[in-house]
Amino acid sequence: MKKRPYTCGLDAALDVMGGKWKALILWDLQDGPCRFGELRRSVQGISERVLILQLRELQASGLVHRESYHEVPPKVEYSLTDFGRSLMASLVPLGEWGEANMRRITDASLERDRPAP
Amino acid sequence: MKKRPYTCGLDAALDVMGGKWKALILWDLQDGPCRFGELRRSVQGISERVLILQLRELQASGLVHRESYHEVPPKVEYSLTDFGRSLMASLVPLGEWGEANMRRITDASLERDRPAP
DNA sequence: AGACTCACGAACAAAAATGTCAGTACCCGA
DNA sequence: TCGGGTACTGACATTTTTGTTCGTGAGTCT
Numbered sequence: 001m002k003k004r005p006y007t008c009g010l011d012a013a014l015d016v017m018g019g020k021w022k023a024l025i026l027w028d029l030q031d032g033p034c035r036f037g038e039l040r041r042s043v044q045g046i047s048e049r050v051l052i053l054q055l056r057e058l059q060a061s062g063l064v065h066r067e068s069y070h071e072v073p074p075k076v077e078y079s080l081t082d083f084g085r086s087l088m089a090s091l092v093p094l095g096e097w098g099e100a101n102m103r104r105i106t107d108a109s110l111e112r113d114r115p116a117p
Numbered sequence: 118m119k120k121r122p123y124t125c126g127l128d129a130a131l132d133v134m135g136g137k138w139k140a141l142i143l144w145d146l147q148d149g150p151c152r153f154g155e156l157r158r159s160v161q162g163i164s165e166r167v168l169i170l171q172l173r174e175l176q177a178s179g180l181v182h183r184e185s186y187h188e189v190p191p192k193v194e195y196s197l198t199d200f201g202r203s204l205m206a207s208l209v210p211l212g213e214w215g216e217a218n219m220r221r222i223t224d225a226s227l228e229r230d231r232p233a234p
Numbered sequence: 235a236g237a238c239t240c241a242c243g244a245a246c247a248a249a250a251a252t253g254t255c256a257g258t259a260c261c262c263g264a
Numbered sequence: 265t266c267g268g269g270t271a272c273t274g275a276c277a278t279t280t281t282t283g284t285t286c287g288t289g290a291g292t293c294t
Binding site for chain 2: 270271274
């Protein structure tokens with residue numbers, strides 16, 4: 001049951017960069033092309049499998065480009081496309097909001113997990 | 118396994134407004150206070166249970182305020198807090214990006230679901 | 235020789251998110 | 265008295281997302 005006819009721009013945008021990892025991956029790619037292994041290390045906590053899945057989806061959305069130099073040992077570089085960079089640009093205010101309110105967000109999320117004293 | 122020490126502002130922001138429904142709910146609340154039933158109708162496709170869960174989380178994050186007028190029949194109004202409005206403000210560029218690129222996003226997402234011809 | 239790197243892929247398992255359905259207590263209009 | 269609206273709650277089921285484990289095959293390091 002896909003919901004393609006999005007109800008608003010936010011909806012569409014989140015479909016493409018929402019989820020647990022995509023923003024982190026894109027964030028790391030901002031500093032320039034990254035190899036698979038580099039990403040796995042910098043996006044700490046992600047499993048190899050999930051990283052691949054997310055990268056594939058980001059490629060399919062046109063946000064990320066994959067360049068494979070077929071050497072030995074294998075070398076693959078992921079980078080932001082122009083489209084991806086345009087996304088990141090419009091994510092700047094949100095990132096700043098999160099940065100500015102991180103304390104508050106953290107506290108609220110801690111409270112949510114605590115039952116009752 | 119909660120990941121509270123967020124790695125960047127984006128991460129924190131998405132923790133609070135990510136997911137399938139939260140953005141839609143916030144979006145609708147922008148036009149002023151809404152009763153539960155109104156929300157259920159305007160956020161079409163959402164089930165009552167999930168709507169409540171999402172609203173509770175948005176409350177816990179301090180983005181949404183719940184006002185209960187204990188009348189008969191019951192009346193409850195949900196509205197954005199100042200904090201919620203500040204979020205929405207920094208979401209404007211993302212919403213515009215999604216709006217501007219909706220066609221492209223839709224197409225890419227259609228392709229993802231199609232196997233191979 | 236043995237261990238490691240690289241970028242994955244497949245099979246499977248667990249966890250998280252979302253959905254379905256029924257029911258609550260009250261009142262109103264037909 | 266029947267059906268509808270009000271704002272929920274709880275048990276349960278399904279779907280989606282994320283995670284674990286093992287294996288590939290050529291090459292380098294020790």
